[in-house]
Amino acid sequence: MDKQTAIKQLLDGVITLDRLDERFRDDKDVVLAAVEADGNAFRFASERLKGDFETVFDAVNLDGMAIRYATDELKNDPDIVKNAMDNNPLALSAAGENMDKNEDVVIDLIQKGKLKFSGADKSLRKNRKVVLAAVNVDGENLYFADDSLKNDYEIAISAVKQHSHSYTWASDNLKNDKAFSLEAVGLDSKLISSVPYELLDDVEFMSEAVRIDGLTLKWAGYNVYGNENVILAAIKQNPAALFCARDFFQIRQGLFEKSAGNTRRLFEICLGRAEKRRGVYALCHGA
Known part of the structure; x- marks a missing residue:
């Protein structure tokens, strides 16, 4: 039997x-x-071919589980393992003993x-390189990261960029960091509802938050509500933010005079409604 006949019979299932x-x-x-x-x-196959990189690489490309018959050296070769996994994810179970912990292999597969x-070896949850790659694929992978990496600014904000809800899984220390929470709110202003109260009650923080989205004023803490600069910044960004200000009927003439354009018109509408409903227009212009 010649080579071509052997190949044909193998492909035809004859032999x-x-x-x-x-x-x-x-x-x-x-x-x-x-x-x-x-x-x-x-x-x-011959032992020589089981240890030949090119042959094994091509073999696992045809059937990922063929890796089980490769030499131990090639079972631990990252390129062989990646190629096998591309064909059949279950091939990882037949790869070298520590391939499921190899960061390059795991990152490639993720x-x-x-x-x-979530299904990777748990030891990798402390591996910064792997976790960063994982959250860049799906932000909610931050949930499975080690607590020490939930406190990593780059990892946490990368997670939020992929999935804003991931802000929930960031460490309390990070969420109390003004820069981190402001960047998160900048990515999704709805996250203001999850920001720690200490920041919501911080004039400096809320001054920046309302410049991102005036409606975040709704979540401002007690000490911020009476700050005219914060209120003005909020309604400048979004005139509708006036409706978020607690006790806005008690805003004095000075704040009214500082408003302009559409914002001032909104003041006039609100104050006009107040006069009709409860006769508090005089209070808004009182001494």
Whole structure:
């Protein structure tokens, strides 16, 4: 039997690799034809081919589980493992002993959607490189990260960029950080409802928050409500923010005079309604 006949019969299922002569089991083309027909056929390849990088790389590309018959050295080769996993995610179980902990392999699999971070080896939850890659794929992966990395600014804000709800999983220390929470609110102003009260009651923080979205004034703390600068900044960004100000009917003439354009018109409408409803217009212009 010649080589081409052997290949044809293997592909047609007429014969299997274990029934062929040793010279065919040591021929890369014949072996790959056998693997294409049946991935388990790689077990009958010569030891030389089981240790040959190119042959194993091509074999696992045809059937990822063929990696189980490769030499131990190639079972621990990241490129071989990645290629096998691209074909069959279950191939990781047949790879080298520590391949499920190899950061480059795991990152590649997570980025390709072949492996969920929640299913990766738990030791990697403390690996900054792996966690950063994971949250850049899905922000909610921050939930599975080690607590020490939930306190990492870059990792946490990357998670929020991918999924704003991930702000919830950031450490309390980070959420109390003005810069971090402001950047998060800048990404999604609705997150203001999850910001710690200490920041909501901080004039400096809320002054910046209302410049991002005037309606965040709704969540301002007690000490901020009476701050005219914060209120003006809020209604400048969004005139409708006036309705978020507590006791806005008691805003004095000075604040009214500082408003302009559409904002001033909104004041006039609000004050006009107040006069009709409760006769408090005089209070708004009182001494």
